[in-house]
Amino acid sequence: MSVTSQHIRAKPLWNQKKLMPWLFLMPGILFFGIYVVFPIFQSFNISFYKWSGLGEPKYIGLKNYVKLFSDRAFEISLWNNLKWLVLYLLAIPTGLAIALFLNQTVTGIRLYKSLFFFPFVISQVVVGLVFTWFYDPTFGLLNTILTSLGFAPVNVLGDPTLVTYGIILAGLWPQTAYCMILYLTGLNTVDADQVEAARLDGAKGLRMLWYIILPQLRPATFIAFVVTVIGALRSFDLVSIMTNGGPFGTSRVLSFYMFEKALSEYGFRMGYGAAIAVVLFAIMMVFIVYFLRTMYKQESEPR
Amino acid sequence: MLFNVKKTVAAATASTLLATGAFAGSHALSGDLVIFSDMSNPAPRAVMEGMIDRFGAMHPNLNIDLTVIDRENMKTQILNFTSANAPDLTNWYAANRMIPFVDAGLFEDVSDLWAEDEFVNNLASTKGALTLDGKQWGIPYSYYQWGVYYREDIFNELGLTEPTTWAEEKANCGKIVASGRACYTIGTKYLWTAGGWFDYINLRTNGYDFHVQLANGEIAWTDPRVRQTFANWRELIDMGAFVKNHQTYSWQESLPFIVNGDAAAILIGNFAVAPLREAGLNDGKLDFYQFVSINPDVALAEDAPTDTFHIPSLAKNKENAKEFMRFVVSAENQTLINAGDALGQLPINAQSAVDDDKFLNQGFAMLSTNSPGGVAQFFDRDFPAEMAGMGMEGLQEFMVFPDNLDEILERLESARADIY
Numbered sequence: 001m002s003v004t005s006q007h008i009r010a011k012p013l014w015n016q017k018k019l020m021p022w023l024f025l026m027p028g029i030l031f032f033g034i035y036v037v038f039p040i041f042q043s044f045n046i047s048f049y050k051w052s053g054l055g056e057p058k059y060i061g062l063k064n065y066v067k068l069f070s071d072r073a074f075e076i077s078l079w080n081n082l083k084w085l086v087l088y089l090l091a092i093p094t095g096l097a098i099a100l101f102l103n104q105t106v107t108g109i110r111l112y113k114s115l116f117f118f119p120f121v122i123s124q125v126v127v128g129l130v131f132t133w134f135y136d137p138t139f140g141l142l143n144t145i146l147t148s149l150g151f152a153p154v155n156v157l158g159d160p161t162l163v164t165y166g167i168i169l170a171g172l173w174p175q176t177a178y179c180m181i182l183y184l185t186g187l188n189t190v191d192a193d194q195v196e197a198a199r200l201d202g203a204k205g206l207r208m209l210w211y212i213i214l215p216q217l218r219p220a221t222f223i224a225f226v227v228t229v230i231g232a233l234r235s236f237d238l239v240s241i242m243t244n245g246g247p248f249g250t251s252r253v254l255s256f257y258m259f260e261k262a263l264s265e266y267g268f269r270m271g272y273g274a275a276i277a278v279v280l281f282a283i284m285m286v287f288i289v290y291f292l293r294t295m296y297k298q299e300s301e302p303r
Numbered sequence: 304m305l306f307n308v309k310k311t312v313a314a315a316t317a318s319t320l321l322a323t324g325a326f327a328g329s330h331a332l333s334g335d336l337v338i339f340s341d342m343s344n345p346a347p348r349a350v351m352e353g354m355i356d357r358f359g360a361m362h363p364n365l366n367i368d369l370t371v372i373d374r375e376n377m378k379t380q381i382l383n384f385t386s387a388n389a390p391d392l393t394n395w396y397a398a399n400r401m402i403p404f405v406d407a408g409l410f411e412d413v414s415d416l417w418a419e420d421e422f423v424n425n426l427a428s429t430k431g432a433l434t435l436d437g438k439q440w441g442i443p444y445s446y447y448q449w450g451v452y453y454r455e456d457i458f459n460e461l462g463l464t465e466p467t468t469w470a471e472e473k474a475n476c477g478k479i480v481a482s483g484r485a486c487y488t489i490g491t492k493y494l495w496t497a498g499g500w501f502d503y504i505n506l507r508t509n510g511y512d513f514h515v516q517l518a519n520g521e522i523a524w525t526d527p528r529v530r531q532t533f534a535n536w537r538e539l540i541d542m543g544a545f546v547k548n549h550q551t552y553s554w555q556e557s558l559p560f561i562v563n564g565d566a567a568a569i570l571i572g573n574f575a576v577a578p579l580r581e582a583g584l585n586d587g588k589l590d591f592y593q594f595v596s597i598n599p600d601v602a603l604a605e606d607a608p609t610d611t612f613h614i615p616s617l618a619k620n621k622e623n624a625k626e627f628m629r630f631v632v633s634a635e636n637q638t639l640i641n642a643g644d645a646l647g648q649l650p651i652n653a654q655s656a657v658d659d660d661k662f663l664n665q666g667f668a669m670l671s672t673n674s675p676g677g678v679a680q681f682f683d684r685d686f687p688a689e690m691a692g693m694g695m696e697g698l699q700e701f702m703v704f705p706d707n708l709d710e711i712l713e714r715l716e717s718a719r720a721d722i723y
Binding site: 052053054055067072135136137138155157158243244246247248249260263264265266267268269 | 378379382385386403404406407408409492493494547548550551683688689691692693696697699700703714721
């Protein structure tokens with residue numbers, strides 16, 4: 001008798017174990033599904049239509065994508081995104097260097113750390129404005145310095161060859177701070193015994209950094225890489241604030257071009273905008289899959 | 304930003320505002336009137352609220368519900384609210400900016416209003432701007448002139464007079480450049496200011512009809528007549544007439560150049576007068592002249608962007624909305640809302656009075672007596688939105704790198720094939 005009653009009691013318990021996680025996940029899954037997953041498929045769908053946002057969408061198959069290939073503005077945006085992707089990664093070594101420099105105990109080190117972290121706390125809009133004024137061709141600090149040193153003034157944000165680099169530099173300011181803070185927390189967990197042992201074996205300087213410290217910082221590097229790549233691909237606010245995509249569209253990136261085509265004052269081309277979004281999504285997907293695979297591998301590895 | 308001002312106009316306000324007797328003929332309305340307005344800046348907002356107070360006083364049983372939407376946000380929100388939950392009235396822009404809404408059947412045809420005596424007799428000047436496919440799709444409430452605002456004191460110092468021909472304009476500019484200044488300040492970061500220059504040079508070189516045909520996609524961008532427009536423009540660019548680095552500045556950021564005397568003039572709409580006055584340019588220092596004639600065979604035509612009201616097709620109280628439209632265009636209301644202490648613009652009703660303001664007077668005289676060629680809206684309202692966006696980008700590039708013209712025109716020409 002006792003056996004059966006135990007058996008009966010055990011079953012709901014087992015059910016509970018299986019059910020509860022899903023119940024707790026439900027709100028998250030629901031909102032993620034409605035606000036993230038569903039719109040992704042909706043975008044895929046819209047990209048096959050010609051639609052002004054008003055009236056009936058007209059199915060045109062792959063025409064939006066075919067047009068992208070001959071669209072000069074799209075090509076410029078794609079190249080600029082690539083520049084962003086590559087140069088933005090500079091935030092990682094710079095962030096590491098600053099973190100190593102700040103990882104010491106002197107009076108007031110907290111203040112210095114806060115000062116370095118400051119650009120990450122302020123809004124991207126403010127960062128954009130500060131750099132716009134810095135670059136201002138008439139009264140900006142940059143040209144004041146350049147001319148006082150005897151160089152010719154430059155109009156960074158008005159020069160099609162310089163403008164994207166100028167904006168990326170502005171973006172690197174907060175991004176470096178972000179990477180720095182990731183490394184600072186990482187450095188806290190570096191095993192002092194290992195450092196000690198390495199020192200006894202005569203390692204120091206760069207060899208110490210490369211063989212002892214960096215391997216232990218791998219989780220921090222991974223996260224820094226993830227946030228930097230994602231940050232580079234979704235760069236939008238700085239472009240919008242500093243140049244509005246100009247001069248003559250030379251500083252556009254994909255996310256900005258998508259916004260312009262679909263939602264801005266001169267847009268009203270939802271299908272075309274959606275096609276750009278799909279391309280951006282495909283590029284991001286490459287990285288996302290890599291990130292997820294790496295994370296999955298790390299988590300299933302025994303530690 | 305969405306501000307909801309519930310205006311259930313009570314009889315209390317009615318007693319104070321009995322002066323609006325001019326509408327004794329119209330019967331009192333009842334029911335609701337829902338208005339979405341983009342008059343979100345302080346002065347326009349006060350004007351909108353004032354109009355509702357006065358209209359409400361005339362119709363005490365009418366519930367008026369006003370929602371003020373930020374002017375920039377309106378440009379995207381109008382897509383949503385005209386296709387569902389439409390108000391009875393909404394602000395928008397005239398000319399080709401109406402096309403998407405008219406094509407999608409979202410704006411109500413108000414041609415019957417335009418057949419009424421008041422409209423036929425006193426509003427003819429803006430009828431064209433509200434007409435698409437031979438029908439009218441809204442009513443205007445205000446417009447303003449464009450032209451050259453210049454530093455009178457600098458002109459006096461250099462012994463210059465207001466030019467009327469292209470040769471005089473260039474001669475003046477030569478002397479201004481020789482004095483170490485730029486002739487014109489302009490900020491093209493947001494592109495549209497370059498559209499103003501193209502409008503004027505093209506209107507003066509090829510005339511209003513040609514300009515409209517180009518806007519409607521009937522003429523190639525690579526047409527030699529279009530090239531002539533750019534060639535004329537280039538004469539000024541090559542002289543160093545425009546301030547340097549204009550591609551980095553918004554129009555507001557370009558104003559210090561004229562205020563500080565680094566530039567002598569600016570081609571812009573009348574809305575620039577207020578900030579210029581605030582910056583210290585009084586009427587003794589700032590003056591206005593009509594953009595000079597270039598091709599003597601072409602009748603003068605002006606840019607005068609018109610602000611409008613429309614009835615969405617899905618509106619529920621269309622008769623109330625039409626009555627409000629009649630009220631808006633009436634001579635008395637037009638005089639009031641366009642006065643210097645209100646919108647500071649030009650009334651569209653021929654019977655209304657222009658406020659006694661140096662620039663409004665000159666603008667009114669120019670548009671009513673010296674614009675025989677016609678009145679255009681503005682580059683980004685006359686050209687379809689996408690063409691306007693690409694076009695203005697090309698204009699900005701041309702102003703910085705005039706040598707790229709061929710490539711720019713090829714690009715615009717291939718866009719034209721796509722868009723129309």
